Amino acid sequence: MSEKRKYKKRYCKYCESKVDFMDYKDAGSLRFSLSERYKIMPRRLTGNCKRHQDMITIVIKRARAAALVPYTVTRKTVVSAPFENLR
Amino acid sequence: MRHYENLVIVKPTLTAEEIQANIQAIEDIITSNGGEIATTNPMGMRKLAYPINKNERGYYHVIYYSVAPSAITEIERRFRINEELLRFVTIKYDTNREIAAWNHLVSKAKKAAEAPAKTEAPVAKEEAPEAEVPATEAPATEEAAAE
Numbered sequence: 001m002s003e004k005r006k007y008k009k010r011y012c013k014y015c016e017s018k019v020d021f022m023d024y025k026d027a028g029s030l031r032f033s034l035s036e037r038y039k040i041m042p043r044r045l046t047g048n049c050k051r052h053q054d055m056i057t058i059v060i061k062r063a064r065a066a067a068l069v070p071y072t073v074t075r076k077t078v079v080s081a082p083f084e085n086l087r
Numbered sequence: 088m089r090h091y092e093n094l095v096i097v098k099p100t101l102t103a104e105e106i107q108a109n110i111q112a113i114e115d116i117i118t119s120n121g122g123e124i125a126t127t128n129p130m131g132m133r134k135l136a137y138p139i140n141k142n143e144r145g146y147y148h149v150i151y152y153s154v155a156p157s158a159i160t161e162i163e164r165r166f167r168i169n170e171e172l173l174r175f176v177t178i179k180y181d182t183n184r185e186i187a188a189w190n191h192l193v194s195k196a197k198k199a200a201e202a203p204a205k206t207e208a209p210v211a212k213e214e215a216p217e218a219e220v221p222a223t224e225a226p227a228t229e230e231a232a233a234e
Binding site: 020021023024025062064065066067068069070071 | 094096130135136137139145149174176178184185187188191192
């Protein structure tokens with residue numbers, strides 16, 4: 001690695017805390033992998049590993065079906081403080 | 088027998104007794120199809136993330152049970168008939184790791200049910216014990232978004 005690294009080294013937060021199972025009902029814990037418009041954050045930005053990214057996508061989609069997390073945030077439904085309902 | 092979890096959302100326009108009667112009917116559907124209910128977790132009235140059939144709120148109730156896999160289609164068919172049900176989500180717990188998680192969730196829900204005096208507001212306080220278990224309580228570093 002003679003070239004200088006352009007970005008900070010990414011690491012998987014879920015690996016670090018040894019997460020084996022995620023509960024879709026615990027919507028507050030999904031915030032890390034959601035953008036402020038409730039899109040699923042890509043792996044290149046969060047640094048999640050493939051395994052945990054697969055887990056979190058399933059869990060987020062379940063939470064969306066259960067109306068715990070919105071599918072979309074449009075201009076009409078956008079709120080000034082996102083995630084306030086997820087606590 | 089396989090482990091399952093069902094989350095049901097009951098219409099908020101009903102009275103408290105009607106909601107309880109509906110939940111009782113839902114549990115009867117499961118037991119009459121050969122299911123064994125391990126425990127239930129009433130999450131209470133919550134605001135929905137998006138309106139369902141023009142309802143802004145809903146009464147959440149989670150049922151943990153085990154049943155033969157063939158009975159699930161019948162249970163879901165009966166759920167669809169019930170018009171007081173806004174939404175239901177059925178989750179299968181199949182692998183060893185998921186079954187361990189299921190057992191953990193059941194024991195946690197039982198513990199919460201045994202101490203009802205403290206958890207009068209189930210939605211707000213249930214977050215606290217849940218925090219250590221399922222996922223990193225990420226301290227909201229938005230640095231990833233700020234790229």
